[in-house]
Amino acid sequence: MTKIFQTESVYVRVDVSDYFILSRGTERAQALLGRAQLVEESIKRHVDDVAATSIESDGDYSCSHCELEWEEWEEADEEGSAAGLGFMRGEPMCCDAASEEWREAKAKRDAAGKKASA
Numbered sequence: 085m086t087k088i089f090q091t092e093s094v095y096v097r098v099d100v101s102d103y104f105i106l107s108r109g110t111e112r113a114q115a116l117l118g119r120a121q122l123v124e125e126s127i128k129r130h131v132d133d134v135a136a137t138s139i140e141s142d143g144d145y146s147c148s149h150c151e152l153e154w155e156e157w158e159e160a161d162e163e164g165s166a167a168g169l170g171f172m173r174g175e176p177m178c179c180d181a182a183s184e185e186w187r188e189a190k191a192k193r194d195a196a197g198k199k200a201s202a
Contacts, residue, residue: 102116108151109146113141117139147182150179150181150182155178156177174186
């Protein structure tokens with residue numbers, strides 16, 4: 085008896101380089117996506133017997149102010165401040181600018197909610 089390996093699908097992964105992309109944040113992501121689309125078009129144009137192509141990405145969120153990884157306060161005490169430090173649940177942890185922007189947006193949402201319920 086001979087053991088035979090059978091496969092359903094075979095995939096090829098191509099990682100797009102960010103070499104010479106000097107931009108950050110959303111512009112960088114758009115530039116990488118553009119490169120991936122060029123690679124995908126080239127494969128479709130020049131390679132025979134390709135059943136399908138797709139573009140997938142992974143990444144993390146970062147702060148638009150300081151570009152650090154996006155983290156939010158999750159724990160809150162009875163007054164709603166995170167870890168008793170005066171931060172609110174959901175508030176960004178990375179920098180003062182992000183925290184201030186978040187608090188301003190929250191105040192506007194809260195005010196709009198009060199007007200709607202009145």
